[in-house]
Amino acid sequence: MPVSSFIELSAGDKACLLDLVWLVIDSGLAQGGLTLPEAPESEALLNPAACFVTLHQGGELRGCIGRVDACEPLWLCACENAYGAAFKDRRFAPLRSEERESLTLDISILSPLTPMENQGEAALHSSLRPNIDGLLMDDGHRRALFLPSVWQSLPDPKDFVSALKQKGGWPQDYWRDTITLHRFTTQVIAS
Incomplete structure (x- = not known):
């Protein structure tokens, strides 16, 4: 679903x-x-x-x-x-x-998760909306996700993507056209 x-x-x-x-x-x-x-x-x-x-x-x-x-x-x-x-x-x-x-x-x-076209890492950096987008990155064997709240500690899109790759176990210079990308937003309830 x-x-x-x-x-x-x-x-x-x-x-x-x-x-x-x-x-x-x-x-x-x-x-x-x-x-x-x-x-x-x-x-x-x-x-x-x-x-x-x-x-x-x-x-x-x-x-x-x-x-x-x-x-x-x-x-x-x-x-x-x-x-x-x-x-x-x-x-x-x-x-x-x-x-x-x-x-x-x-x-x-x-x-809802919104698919993003994989046009390379530089294009991803420029299309991300800091403090709005969460990002799911998947390459078949590895998958990593950051909620939009992560922007508070990683406000630069390059740092955000780099840390997400590290979380997913990818090398820093890794990028393939097989990577699938999805963006999403969140409604946050805090206590």
Whole structure:
């Protein structure tokens, strides 16, 4: 199923989604394992959507897990990704109880992925919209994605693409016409 369009969320929907995500994280800390809350009644949160959940500790990245396919309701995708970001992100040790108080999170709901023509790396640099575009880069065996929020730490398109290639395990001078590119935007709910 393709990635959903942006879902219209009321202030109540956003608050409910944040509450559900925090419940999953708190339950994971208290009991270990993923315990899902009951599905919300909100029609908007029941719509299929793709999202990422990003955790921060003292302003630093503490975990980020997500999906680009809209195969589950938004609330379920966000809850599963929150658990993954807290306890399953291989870059970090599982979240500990003493970290909870200073933890913040963002839920990034993805727009549809828009294919970009691969006209070379220089053309990509000039076509990216800083602080707007997220980028998915795929070359068959390797795949890497940056959310639009990454522009805050990498504001130059060349640095943004270079860091994305590094994240995906490609050499810095790597570029092939087989690379597929997709851009997207996000709607962010922060806590």
